[in-house]
Amino acid sequence: xxTNESRCxxxxxxxxxxxxxxKSFPDELLLYDLAELFKIFGDSTRIKILSALSIHEMCVxxxxxxxxxxKSSISHQLRILKQANLVKYRKSxxxxxxxxxxxxxxQIFEQGLDHVxx
Amino acid sequence: xxTNESRCxxxxxxxxxxxxxxKSFPDELLLYDLAELFKIFGDSTRIKILSALSIHEMCVxxxxxxxxxxKSSISHQLRILKQANLVKYRKSxxxxxxxxxxxxxxQIFEQGLDHVxx
DNA sequence: TAAATAGTTGAACAACTATTCAACTGTTTT
DNA sequence: AAAACAGTTGAATAGTTGTTCAACTATTTA
Numbered sequence: 251x252x253t254n255e256s257r258c259x260x261x262x263x264x265x266x267x268x269x270x271x272x273k274s275f276p277d278e279l280l281l282y283d284l285a286e287l288f289k290i291f292g293d294s295t296r297i298k299i300l301s302a303l304s305i306h307e308m309c310v311x312x313x314x315x316x317x318x319x320x321k322s323s324i325s326h327q328l329r330i331l332k333q334a335n336l337v338k339y340r341k342s343x344x345x346x347x348x349x350x351x352x353x354x355x356x357q358i359f360e361q362g363l364d365h366v367x368x
Numbered sequence: 369x370x371t372n373e374s375r376c377x378x379x380x381x382x383x384x385x386x387x388x389x390x391k392s393f394p395d396e397l398l399l400y401d402l403a404e405l406f407k408i409f410g411d412s413t414r415i416k417i418l419s420a421l422s423i424h425e426m427c428v429x430x431x432x433x434x435x436x437x438x439k440s441s442i443s444h445q446l447r448i449l450k451q452a453n454l455v456k457y458r459k460s461x462x463x464x465x466x467x468x469x470x471x472x473x474x475q476i477f478e479q480g481l482d483h484v485x486x
Numbered sequence: 487t488a489a490a491t492a493g494t495t496g497a498a499c500a501a502c503t504a505t506t507c508a509a510c511t512g513t514t515t516t
Numbered sequence: 517a518a519a520a521c522a523g524t525t526g527a528a529t530a531g532t533t534g535t536t537c538a539a540c541t542a543t544t545t546a
Contacts, residue, residue, distance in 0.1 A: 258433040260492070263463060268430050271423045275434075276481070281419060283484045284477075285412040292407030293504075294400050301399060305389045310523060311378040312386050316393075318375050323505050325524055344513050344522045345381060354483055359402075361476045363394070366401045378522070411534075428493060441535050443494055462492045462543050 290334050291358070295319070296327050299348075303337060304356050307349040408452050409476070413437070414445050421455060422474050425467040 262268060290296060298317055302308060308316070314324045328348055331337040338351040350356065380386060408414060416435055420426060426434070432442045446466060449455040456469040468474065 257436050257438055258429070259438055260429040260432060262433050263427055263429050263492085267424050267426060268434050271420050271426065271430075271434060274423055276419060280481070280484060281415050282412050284480050285410055285415045287410075287480055287484055288406045288415070289410030292403055292405075292410040294403040295504075297399050297403045297406070301394060302389050305392055306385050308385060308389065309381055311376070311381050311521095312389075314378060315376040315380050316386050316389060320375055320377055320506075321523065322507080322525085325522095326504075329524080341513095341523095346523065352483075358476070358479050358483060361479050362402050362405055363398070365470075365472055365476060366398060366405055381522085413534080429491095438536075439493065440495085440537080443492095444534075447494080459493095459543095464493065 287334070290330060290336065291362070293327075295323070296331060297359075299324070299327060299331065300336065300350065300355065300359065303348060303350050304359070307347050309345040309347050311345070313348070405452070408448060408454065409480070411445075413441070414449060415477075417442070417445060417449065418454065418468065418473065418477065421466060421468050422477070425465050427463040427465050429463070431466070 291300075295317065299313055302313060302316055310321050310324055310328065313328075314321045317324070328337060328339075332339070335351055336355055337348050339346050339348045341347075409418075413435065417431055420431060420434055428439050428442055428446065431446075432439045435442070446455060446457075450457070453469055454473055455466050457464050457466045459465075
């Protein structure tokens with residue numbers, strides 16, 4: 251950062267620490283993408299959908315029935331999960347069958363669960 | 369769930385699957401807490417703060433300076449992180465030094481990073 | 487004691503988001 | 517061909533949330 255204008259309204263107390271942290275700080279864009287990923291996990295409806303799909307492939311109706319929600323709201327959330335490449339789907343007749351696109355997703359899920367369980 | 373009223377506006381196609389999933393479905397409250405945890409991770413300011421604190425303990429001014437944001441907004445976010453038991457702090461003189469309350473947090477962080485990096 | 491500084495806090499505002507509703511597409515059934 | 521059903525989509529709405537601003541507390545320094 252070579253900008254002189256700073257929103258930081260204070261005298262820097264530990265310039266050495268700030269510099270050291272800045273040095274080994276991950277890429278800005280990477281942290282942004284990471285936040286975006288967690289944001290998707292940060293909704294109970296989407297968490298429930300992912301949790302359900304980790305057990306078995308399901309169609310929109312099945313998920314709506316399981317979570318006692320409308321097809322529409324489930325479809326909206328599935329679109330978000332699809333855009334984030336967290337779920338994939340196959341169409342068969344009138345139905346669309348959704349499943350997890352990646353096993354790695356559940357590792358993040360499980361790690362989070364461990365922390366919540368304390 | 370023993371309620372007959374269902375928001376699910378469709379005939380259930382795979383009652384057997386829905387029942388099976390319902391059976392091995394995690395506790396509702398647990399999934400809610402999990403979503404709340406991920407929600408906290410799902411903001412780039414908070415992610416950056418956690419990432420910084422994983423490198424070194426820092427005071428509010430240091431963080432504000434590092435991220436080029438006001439003390440106020442950092443303090444607000446630190447309050448949220450504190451309430452979620454993700455950070456702890458010690459006061460010394462005029463300053464408040466924040467650090468991660470748990471190493472486990474960074475495991476979730478790293479796992480997410482792996483996924484984002486693809 | 488007064489000024490300066492680090493940090494906190496509540497209200498206000500703007501931006502975002504999850505659900506609802508209605509209308510729609512596409513497939514299957516009668 | 518018409519009805520029924522699974523699913524999608526866009527607009528509207530209500531609720532949430534991150535930052536800003538101003539006022540405040542507490543500690544230190546002059």
